[in-house]
Amino acid sequence: MPVVRIFRRNAEPAATPEWEFEVRPRRAVRxxxxxxTLIAAAFLAGGIWLRTGSTGVNFRVADQIAMIxxxxxxxxxxxxxxxxxVRAGAQGVSVRNVLxxxxxxxETVRGVSFPDHKSWARLELVNDDYVPLLAIRSNDKHHAAQALDQLRDLGAKYTTTHD
Structure with a gap:
């Protein structure tokens, strides 16, 4: 079965072919x-211009470098x-958040949901725990809905009913 890609620009190739689904946020990344870029440019400009004015404080090159x-x-x-x-395949779901x-x-996945008034989806586990899926964000709208549907379809394909 081919790998299903939800993202288009700046896409990194799937690490291994066993992942049938992979999604990343769009708007948050952009x-x-x-x-x-703005932060780096502001600190670079501040570091370069740090010694240009007469403020009564003696800034040195080390201060400029530190600011940059x-x-x-x-x-x-x-x-x-x-x-x-978020990646999913026959072996399960792989979730990479910020850290x-x-x-x-x-076997440990009960489902995936998107609670009302939340910014991202969550993976619900059989032990009544959940894991936030920061890759499926509400501000991505149709992209997030499509990703959620595909993840649910894979869940239905690979799981058995847990009571």
Missing amino acids: NCRIIA VIGILIASAVLMLTRPR GDNDFPW
Whole structure:
């Protein structure tokens, strides 16, 4: 069965062919890239112009470099928000949020839902726990609905009824 791709631009290839489904957020990624670029540019400009005025404080080259490095670190932290991804296949669901990856076999998955007034979907587990799916965000509208439907279809394909 071919890999189903929900994202188009800047798509990374599926790591292995066993994933039938892969989704990433769209608008959040675009917004984070814009914000990270603006932050890096602002700190770069601030670092370059730090020594141009007479403020009574003696700034050195080390201060300029530190300001630029701080801007790069903040921009990198913002870019961490572009990491979320959900993949699914015969072996289960792999959820990558901002800080880590978690793999869930289909036996532990009860379903996927999108609670009212929430920003992202969640994977519901058989132990009455849930995992947020930051890759399926409400501001992606049709993209999120399509991803949720495809994930539910795979769940129906690979799970048995849990009571």
